Amino acid sequence: MALCSKNRCLNTVFTVIDDGKLSFEEFKAYFSDGVLSGDELKELFHKIDTHNTDNVDTEELCEYFSQHLGEYENVLAALEDLNISILKAMDKTKKDYQEATHLEQFVTRFLLKETTSQLQSLQSSLECAMETTAEQTRQERQDFWVTLTLHILIVQRQLSVMEDELEEFRMALRQYVDCVSVQTGSLHVAVQRIANESRFILYEFWEHTSLWKNHLQTNYSKTFQRANVDFLETPEITTTMLVPASWWVLNNN
Numbered sequence: 001m002a003l004c005s006k007n008r009c010l011n012t013v014f015t016v017i018d019d020g021k022l023s024f025e026e027f028k029a030y031f032s033d034g035v036l037s038g039d040e041l042k043e044l045f046h047k048i049d050t051h052n053t054d055n056v057d058t059e060e061l062c063e064y065f066s067q068h069l070g071e072y073e074n075v076l077a078a079l080e081d082l083n084i085s086i087l088k089a090m091d092k093t094k095k096d097y098q099e100a101t102h103l104e105q106f107v108t109r110f111l112l113k114e115t116t117s118q119l120q121s122l123q124s125s126l127e128c129a130m131e132t133t134a135e136q137t138r139q140e141r142q143d144f145w146v147t148l149t150l151h152i153l154i155v156q157r158q159l160s161v162m163e164d165e166l167e168e169f170r171m172a173l174r175q176y177v178d179c180v181s182v183q184t185g186s187l188h189v190a191v192q193r194i195a196n197e198s199r200f201i202l203y204e205f206w207e208h209t210s211l212w213k214n215h216l217q218t219n220y221s222k223t224f225q226r227a228n229v230d231f232l233e234t235p236e237i238t239t240t241m242l243v244p245a246s247w248w249v250l251n252n253n
Contacts, residue, residue, distance in 0.1 A: 021057040035137050086115070121175070127219045128179040135184040135214070151242040152187060153209050157202040158237040159228065166198055169231040173200070176224040180204060183218075185211030198233075209242070 022030060027045050028038070036044070048056045048064045069076070097108055161169045173191065180189045187205040194201070206212040215221055228236060 021055040023055055027056060033134065035134050124175050124179070124220060124223065128182065131218045131220070132179075132182055132184060150245060151208075152245050152247075153206040153212050154241045154243060155202075155204040155206065155212060156239045156241075157204070159200045159202060159231075160233045161198045161200065161231050162233050163198050165231040169227075172224055172227045172231065173202075176220060177202075179218075179220040180215070183215060185215070209240075212240075 024042065024045050028041050031041060031044070045056060048060050050060055050063070051057070066073075093108055093112070097105060100108065159169075177189055177191060180186050185207045187207060188203075189205070190203045192201045192203070193199070204212070206215070
């Protein structure tokens with residue numbers, strides 16, 4: 001793959017392009033995000049194909065995206081440097097770990113765990129932002145505000161947590177609530193802990209049942225559900241209730 005002279009940070013973005021160019025079908029498979037229509041992807045393809053070859057090459061891709069990077073130029077460059085640093089650390093660990101003392105091995109394991117935790121937290125935030133922006137675009141196109149008028153959905157989730165998993169559960173719950181609170185269609189989210197118990201009640205208010213169902217398919221929601229398999233003493237109890245939308249308006253004015 002040819003190097004992008006203008007933006008080093010784009011060098012690694014298109015490495016999956018084996019021969020350095022994409023036909024429209026390959027372009028569509030690579031860039032389709034479930035939001036842009038086929039016609040819009042075709043329009044974008046021809047806009048990037050400045051050489052008019054009915055293929056877009058690495059140089060054209062870098063030229064197009066380099067005009068729109070903004071703050072993400074620094075982000076992608078930092079990620080490239082981070083990748084190099086992690087690979088160097090892994091190589092060093094592989095060479096030295098076996099000969100290290102038990103205490104030194106413990107420190108190495110702790111640092112690996114902390115690095116993984118930080119990366120997972122960052123990934124969760126990015127996935128949340130990505131899904132939120134995509135959902136905002138979908139909502140604009142589907143004009144949910146026209147179809148939504150009568151009811152909102154209240155979801156109550158009862159979560160009984162194992163005592164020795166409380167701290168890990170709190171972290172997972174905090175990340176989940178942060179994501180829900182910025183999701184399109186989420187009106188409100190609240191958490192109540194039952195006094196003297198390791199039991200939590202999570203309340204979610206959604207503009208429409210279909211929006212809540214879409215939310216259940218997001219990565220951050222599935223991650224929270226998978227984590228609860230390890231954290232909960234008993235399966236989660238979920239109940240839902242539809243209430244008049246006018247009730248929400250009256251109680252929030």
